[in-house]
Amino acid sequence: MSNSTILRSINLQKVYRAGTLETPALRGVDFELHKREFTAVAGPSGSGKSTLLHLLGGLDRPTGGEIYLQDTPLAGLTKDELAHLRLTQIGFVFQAYNLIPVLTVLENTAFVLELQGIVRSERIARAKKILSELGIAEYANQFPNRISGGQQQRVAVARAVVSEPSIVLADEPTANLDTATSLDLIDLMRRLNEERGATFFFATHDNRLLDRVSRLVTLIDGEIADDRTQ
Amino acid sequence: MKAALRHLKRHKGRSLLTLLAVLIPVYTLVFMFGFASANLQDMFETATRLESGHFQVRGVSEHETVSTLPLIDDTSDVLSALDSTDGVEWHTVRLDVPALASVGDRSETILVQGVEPDTVARITPIETLIVDGEYLTSGENGAVLGQGLADLLDVRVGGEIVLLGVHPDAAMGVIKVPVVGIYEAPDESMERSLIQVDLSSARSLVRRPTAATAILCMVEDVAGPWDVDKIDAVTAALTAQLPDGFEIVDWRELAPLVLTYMNIMRPVLFIFAASFFVLGALVVANTLYLSVMERTRELGLILALGASRARVMRMILIEAGLITAAGATYGALLGVVLMWIVEAFGGIPLPTRFAEMFRSLGLSGEIHLSVRAGDVVISAAIMAGVALLAALIPAWRAARFEPVEAMRYVE
Numbered sequence: 001m002s003n004s005t006i007l008r009s010i011n012l013q014k015v016y017r018a019g020t021l022e023t024p025a026l027r028g029v030d031f032e033l034h035k036r037e038f039t040a041v042a043g044p045s046g047s048g049k050s051t052l053l054h055l056l057g058g059l060d061r062p063t064g065g066e067i068y069l070q071d072t073p074l075a076g077l078t079k080d081e082l083a084h085l086r087l088t089q090i091g092f093v094f095q096a097y098n099l100i101p102v103l104t105v106l107e108n109t110a111f112v113l114e115l116q117g118i119v120r121s122e123r124i125a126r127a128k129k130i131l132s133e134l135g136i137a138e139y140a141n142q143f144p145n146r147i148s149g150g151q152q153q154r155v156a157v158a159r160a161v162v163s164e165p166s167i168v169l170a171d172e173p174t175a176n177l178d179t180a181t182s183l184d185l186i187d188l189m190r191r192l193n194e195e196r197g198a199t200f201f202f203a204t205h206d207n208r209l210l211d212r213v214s215r216l217v218t219l220i221d222g223e224i225a226d227d228r229t230q
Numbered sequence: 231m232k233a234a235l236r237h238l239k240r241h242k243g244r245s246l247l248t249l250l251a252v253l254i255p256v257y258t259l260v261f262m263f264g265f266a267s268a269n270l271q272d273m274f275e276t277a278t279r280l281e282s283g284h285f286q287v288r289g290v291s292e293h294e295t296v297s298t299l300p301l302i303d304d305t306s307d308v309l310s311a312l313d314s315t316d317g318v319e320w321h322t323v324r325l326d327v328p329a330l331a332s333v334g335d336r337s338e339t340i341l342v343q344g345v346e347p348d349t350v351a352r353i354t355p356i357e358t359l360i361v362d363g364e365y366l367t368s369g370e371n372g373a374v375l376g377q378g379l380a381d382l383l384d385v386r387v388g389g390e391i392v393l394l395g396v397h398p399d400a401a402m403g404v405i406k407v408p409v410v411g412i413y414e415a416p417d418e419s420m421e422r423s424l425i426q427v428d429l430s431s432a433r434s435l436v437r438r439p440t441a442a443t444a445i446l447c448m449v450e451d452v453a454g455p456w457d458v459d460k461i462d463a464v465t466a467a468l469t470a471q472l473p474d475g476f477e478i479v480d481w482r483e484l485a486p487l488v489l490t491y492m493n494i495m496r497p498v499l500f501i502f503a504a505s506f507f508v509l510g511a512l513v514v515a516n517t518l519y520l521s522v523m524e525r526t527r528e529l530g531l532i533l534a535l536g537a538s539r540a541r542v543m544r545m546i547l548i549e550a551g552l553i554t555a556a557g558a559t560y561g562a563l564l565g566v567v568l569m570w571i572v573e574a575f576g577g578i579p580l581p582t583r584f585a586e587m588f589r590s591l592g593l594s595g596e597i598h599l600s601v602r603a604g605d606v607v608i609s610a611a612i613m614a615g616v617a618l619l620a621a622l623i624p625a626w627r628a629a630r631f632e633p634v635e636a637m638r639y640v641e
Contacts, residue, residue, distance in 0.1 A: 059534055059633050059634045060632075060634050079539070083533065083536050083537065083538050083539070084536065084538070085536075086534065086535065086536040087536025087537070088536070094531070094534075094637065097527050097528070097531060097637065098531070100233070100528055100532065101240070101528065102233050102237050102240055103233060103236075107232075107233075111535065112535055112536065115535065115536055115537050115541065159535075
């Protein structure tokens with residue numbers, strides 16, 4: 001593993017089982033992600049994009065293979081250790097239901113910092129700063145149901161980067177957004193990648209976004225069909 | 231904490247249901263304890279104050295008698311022992327003598343009670359029940375008798391009664407006493423069979439100038455049967471000082487009805503309380519479980535972001551703690567306030583038949599409520615504690631969510 005490698009998977013496999021029925025989702029994925037990359041994993045529905053993100057993010061466990069975050073093998077970690085690793089090393093943006101409805105935009109943004117045990121004054125200051133950077137400071141005291149879907153995803157991105165994690169994993173963050181908003185969100189993520197050096201790895205099946213990434217991994221039927229830097 | 235409050239506010243209906251699940255049992259229990267406690271206190275006070283005292287010192291009988299207390303020749307040693315025992319608030323000497331009361335050609339078998347009028351008022355209701363004439367005066371020859379007996383003997387205030395004392399430990403004595411007062415008692419048998427005279431007159435009936443049958447005692451700071459430890463402590467200390475030939479008989483023997491009532495009420499109250507607690511806890515567990523299931527995706531998100539399972543459990547338990555604390559507090563307050571209101575209106579009047587029955591037991595004809603602060607706090611605390619224990623089930627369930635599955639959950 002080179003010094004710039006953040007995340008690595010070796011022969012990663014995932015099979016979903018329902019009774020006697022087995023559905024392979026990943027069939028041996030070898031993959032490395034490097035610092036400061038802005039990488040998308042694309043592919044048709046059911047190709048294993050979300051599964052790959054969940055496994056890499058420690059949200060689910062693989063059926064076979066290995067994952068290393070920095071130098072830590074995820075396989076040996078308990079649930080609580082995985083939770084701590086997610087809290088300290090990974091930022092998440094999900095497709096939908098990203099925000100906690102009873103917390104304001106500011107509180108949602110600072111939530112991860114609160115879980116990390118950072119004192120209130122500092123987490124509020126950091127949350128306000130990132131909200132300003134992302135141009136949504138004016139919504140700081142709004143509850144999620146009072147802002148648009150695009151704004152909600154911006155808040156989710158703010159929350160994902162506020163703790164300056166090693167990597168941000170985003171699972172189809174634009175799936176529920178219109179084209180203009182989707183492009184805005186990707187541009188925003190790209191800006192954070194360039195200005196803050198944040199490493200992004202996100203899944204998408206929207207081809208309109210793909211010319212904005214620095215590296216594109218194509219997944220088909222649970223296998224990497226293409227992996228190119230552009 | 232803020233998030234927990236917002237969650238509770240967001241689901242007002244469910245929060246209200248949870249609140250009521252705690253509030254109703256607490257306020258019902260406070261009310262019920264108020265009723266039972268007041269009845270018990272009333273019964274205890276009536277029994278000990280009007281008849282027996284908290285305990286009595288009596289002579290030990292050499293031969294068994296069915297209804298007559300053995301005669302004590304001299305009370306001075308006992309009185310000295312009482313005076314030197316800490317915690318004895320008050321005592322009075324009494325001499326009970328079975329007797330025949332006659333007026334003209336009419337006679338009735340009665341009990342003459344020789345009392346010290348100056349001190350006995352504390353322990354007898356008769357002075358307050360006088361309807362004609364007046365109560366006894368210390369050292370003066372006179373008798374007070376019930377209206378029923380007065381009618382039977384056809385005597386009124388100012389008339390005279392001849393009493394023939396027939397105590398088995400003494401020679402028969404005869405005295406003539408003027409009727410100075412007539413009382414009316416709720417207990418008909420008492421009214422027809424009890425005459426009170428000054429202690430010196432009763433002593434003439436047994437021809438012994440220092441005789442008595444019992445020294446009735448009250449102990450300091452005893453508000454009800456829950457303070458029996460204080461009585462036990464005093465009787466234990468006194469036992470060590472009493473000369474031979476005397477025994478202590480406490481309220482348990484003197485007022486067995488109170489003990490029976492206590493023995494019945496305790497398990498009944500316990501069963502009621504336990505049932506209320508369990509029902510309340512089930513409702514709390516159920517509503518919180520529904521709340522957790524409704525918030526599956528949110529809890530999945532929180533877990534996905536890196537919250538520990540302990541943290542998620544704590545979140546649910548904080549919500550449960552807030553709502554149960556509020557329910558228990560409001561329940562206790564409501565119970566106490568309702569009791570105050572009821573008491574402000576003079577208690578709850580019982581139907582006549584029950585009122586008469588209660589009065590015959592020495593109780594009030596109304597339901598009076600009073601509850602000790604300790605009972606209120608304990609009821610509220612136990613309910614809140616049980617509800618919190620019940621909340622562990624949904625909290626544990628929430629903590630066991632798998633983040634990915636929980637975030638995919640569709641209601």
